[in-house]
Amino acid sequence: MKASFVCSENYHRDNGFTSRKGMMSAHQPLVKALIGLERNRCARILDLGCGNGALLESLTRADPTFVPYGVEHNFSHYRHAQIVLDDYREHFFQGDMFDDSPVWSMGEKFDFVLLMPGRLLERTPLETRFLRKKIMRHAKNLVVYAYGDWLSRFGDIINLASACRLQNIRSLHNSSSVGVAIATTGRFKL
Ligand SMILES: C[S@@+](CC[C@H](N)C(=O)[O-])C[C@H]1O[C@@H](n2cnc3c(N)ncnc32)[C@H](O)[C@@H]1O
Numbered sequence: 199m200k201a202s203f204v205c206s207e208n209y210h211r212d213n214g215f216t217s218r219k220g221m222m223s224a225h226q227p228l229v230k231a232l233i234g235l236e237r238n239r240c241a242r243i244l245d246l247g248c249g250n251g252a253l254l255e256s257l258t259r260a261d262p263t264f265v266p267y268g269v270e271h272n273f274s275h276y277r278h279a280q281i282v283l284d285d286y287r288e289h290f291f292q293g294d295m296f297d298d299s300p301v302w303s304m305g306e307k308f309d310f311v312l313l314m315p316g317r318l319l320e321r322t323p324l325e326t327r328f329l330r331k332k333i334m335r336h337a338k339n340l341v342v343y344a345y346g347d348w349l350s351r352f353g354d355i356i357n358l359a360s361a362c363r364l365q366n367i368r369s370l371h372n373s374s375s376v377g378v379a380i381a382t383t384g385r386f387k388l
Contacts, residue, residue, distance in 0.1 A: 203250075203281050212275045213249035214345075224345055224376050225256045231370040231378045232310065232341065233260050241309035242267065244337075246295040246329075247317060251279030258283070267304065269295050296325040302332055311337035315355075316348045318362040326362075333383060340381045342367065346374065355379045 203209065215221035232238060240263045245254050248268030258264045267289040270276040280287040291301045295317065311333055318326045333340055342359050344352075352358035355377025359367050364381060371378040 200281055200284060203278060208278065209250065209252060212272075212278055213252055221252060222256070225253050227371040227373070227376045228253065228312075228341075228343055228378050229256050229260045231380075232257060234370075235380070238309065239263050240265065242305070242307075243310045243312065244268065244301060244308045245312040247271075247314060248275075248279055248290070250275050251282040251290070253312070254279075255282050265289075267301055267308065269293060269299050269301050271295070296321055296329050298328075302336055306336075308337050310339050310341050312341050312343060314344055314348065315342045315359050315362040315364060316344060337383050340364070340383050341370075341378065342381070343376065343378045345376060349374060349377050 210216070210218045210221040213221055215224065238261065242265045243254065243257060244267040246269050248254060248270045251266070251268055254266035254268060258266055266283055266286050268279050269291050270279060271292065271294045273292055276290055276292040279290045283290070291299050293299050313333070318329070342355060342364065344355055344358055348358055349355065352361060354372055356367065356369055356379060358377070359379055367379040367381040369379045
């Protein structure tokens with residue numbers, strides 16, 4: 199089931215990409231950045247807005263000790279993530295990242311929480327405050343990333359993150375198609 203889904207057109211379309219090659223090359227800088235960080239062995243990684251889990255799948259393929267988690271509001275993307283990462287199907291939750299989620303009760307801390315910061319610009323201050331607090335409490339590190347459309351609107355990932363009031367972030371990758379940056383949550387102001 200996994201193999202046939204991964205070979206299907208939905209594999210990249212679920213995540214908003216027009217080709218599989220485009221999706222894979224957009225994921226590569228994120229995978230490289232996370233693999234390159236120290237302290238990543240057996241890291242628990244939560245992708246907020248995980249789509250069908252293809253990014254988490256690339257990460258666990260690059261380092262099989264990574265433990266993936268995801269929150270996704272689109273039901274079919276969420277179900278696909280459970281197919282793609284079948285061994286971790288209990289780690290995926292359907293729901294809006296701005297609502298409370300069982301994922302926050304899965305343990306003390308995630309080593310990395312992945313977030314496309316533009317999501318914070320789509321919601322009310324009350325909603326974003328809720329998510330910010332959850333991230334502060336449950337993430338050791340926040341990794342923010344964005345793809346071409348958001349980057350061309352804001353220039354780069356640092357400008358986008360600043361527009362979302364994320365501070366003390368360090369760029370890990372910066373190109374016109376993908377931006378990645380990291381904040382250690384103890385050291386930034388949400
Ligand atoms: C561009 S895809 C990215 C998927 C994956 N993280 C990646 O980098 O390939 C964005 C995903 O976030 C989901 N999403 C958007 N807003 C969300 C929200 N408020 N809560 C949960 N999921 C959300 C969308 O349904 C979509 O599947």
